[in-house]
Amino acid sequence: MSHADVVIVGAGPAGAATAILLAEHGLGVTVLDRGPRTRPKVCGEYLSPEAGRVLDRLGVLKAVDAGGAAALAGMRITAPDGTVLDARYGAVGAFRPYRDHAMGVSRAALDGALLERVRALPVDLREGVRVTDVIVEHGRVVGVRAAEVTGAVVAVRARVVIAADGRASVIAHRLRCRRPHPLARMALVTYVTGVRDCRDVGEIFVDPPDYAILNPLAPDRINLSLVVPLAHAAAWRARLEDFFVARIKQLPHLSRRLAGAGRVAPLSSLGPLAYRVVPPREGGVLLVGDAAGFYDPFTGEGIFTALRSAELAADAVLGALRAGDVSAAALAVYHRARRAAFADKERLTRVLQTVIGRRRLANLVAHWLAARPRVLAALLGVIGDYVPPRALPRLLLS
Numbered sequence: 001m002s003h004a005d006v007v008i009v010g011a012g013p014a015g016a017a018t019a020i021l022l023a024e025h026g027l028g029v030t031v032l033d034r035g036p037r038t039r040p041k042v043c044g045e046y047l048s049p050e051a052g053r054v055l056d057r058l059g060v061l062k063a064v065d066a067g068g069a070a071a072l073a074g075m076r077i078t079a080p081d082g083t084v085l086d087a088r089y090g091a092v093g094a095f096r097p098y099r100d101h102a103m104g105v106s107r108a109a110l111d112g113a114l115l116e117r118v119r120a121l122p123v124d125l126r127e128g129v130r131v132t133d134v135i136v137e138h139g140r141v142v143g144v145r146a147a148e149v150t151g152a153v154v155a156v157r158a159r160v161v162i163a164a165d166g167r168a169s170v171i172a173h174r175l176r177c178r179r180p181h182p183l184a185r186m187a188l189v190t191y192v193t194g195v196r197d198c199r200d201v202g203e204i205f206v207d208p209p210d211y212a213i214l215n216p217l218a219p220d221r222i223n224l225s226l227v228v229p230l231a232h233a234a235a236w237r238a239r240l241e242d243f244f245v246a247r248i249k250q251l252p253h254l255s256r257r258l259a260g261a262g263r264v265a266p267l268s269s270l271g272p273l274a275y276r277v278v279p280p281r282e283g284g285v286l287l288v289g290d291a292a293g294f295y296d297p298f299t300g301e302g303i304f305t306a307l308r309s310a311e312l313a314a315d316a317v318l319g320a321l322r323a324g325d326v327s328a329a330a331l332a333v334y335h336r337a338r339r340a341a342f343a344d345k346e347r348l349t350r351v352l353q354t355v356i357g358r359r360r361l362a363n364l365v366a367h368w369l370a371a372r373p374r375v376l377a378a379l380l381g382v383i384g385d386y387v388p389p390r391a392l393p394r395l396l397l398s
């Protein structure tokens, strides 16, 4: 049995970022990951401008840039009736993006750069270790049980356990924090090449009940993500490839955009996408990144949320360990900080979901925004995580 200050389960963006921040403060950190990953991560691979700020703080932004991340100057959104909204990242009133672009970056490159930084620090990183359970004593999580590749079962005890084990979080399940979500959607993701002038903006095609995203990662590799109601895909479970091809044909603006393009990867799928997670009642544990819940990839903020929640979790853990109190009450500071950081954006995302789910409403809103470029720029700033949603009304009136 080993003992650490903090054990982090999962070395994705949330876990790696938390490990980097805590190790930089001199804590004894153990990271357990069941990887290395054998299948590609299902993800749109868009990173908001504000995610660049956190990556810079973590010391990995240069490596991500050097690894060939595509600079995305803005977003182009095509409404069901073909109305096109074109917006660029830039200053909105007093709010400026960390950099004037978002990024298209493969998950292999992003996750690899974060792991390299973890390896450069005095962190006990153990790959090929699958966590199977949490150890709870007197209402407090005091460690985890895990299976090594050899089949050996080990226990790792720590003063704090960070669950960064993604959407299928064993820890969230074991602590009974996971709840279903009524929004039942499925994502179908592949890569294409040969899409004309698809280099420096992300493109979204809204066509209720579906939407699709083209995210350029490299000149010959564009992430194509199609999101559909889960119920529509369910009947085709055994023939998802046929379903995908037929469905793309039904999205006329996307279909035209893909004329002459070729597929360069097999199809991956994931669904349902949304679920809720409530904070654990036990002390000694925090949930970060997807382990703490996921809504929908439309506004592409999962990785930013993972990185930002890692910053908030690291602050909470440092404070709790300094005070010698890792009770649920002491760690609740993290849940409050998380709510303050994300609740407004979540509300806005829910409003956007209502809009993109209704054809007439989506067209109406697109027409309204097309005539108001300043409002559109402010909205892109919110989606890009550098304009606080609360500032929207004031910006719109100024």
Ligand SMILES: Cc1cc2nc3c(=O)[nH]c(=O)nc-3n(C[C@H](O)[C@H](O)[C@H](O)COP(=O)(O)OP(=O)(O)OC[C@H]3O[C@@H](n4cnc5c(N)ncnc54)[C@H](O)[C@@H]3O)c2cc1C
Residues within 6 Å of the ligand: 009, 010, 011, 012, 013, 014, 015, 032, 033, 034, 035, 042, 043, 044, 045, 046, 047, 048, 129, 130, 131, 132, 164, 165, 166, 167, 168, 169, 170, 187, 188, 189, 225, 270, 273, 288, 289, 290, 291, 297, 300, 301, 302, 303, 304, 306
């Ligand atoms: C279809 C789709 C498209 C998306 N597109 C975008 C996008 O364009 N931009 C964006 O920002 N976000 C996007 N997201 C969200 C984004 O992928 C996630 O929010 C992000 O990966 C969360 O990071 P994480 O570190 O919390 O989890 P993960 O990246 O899932 O990492 C979890 C880690 O935990 C490890 N692990 C899991 N279980 C165990 C275990 N039992 N024991 C040990 N290790 C374990 C895994 O190996 C993995 O390394 C999308 C999501 C979906 C579903």
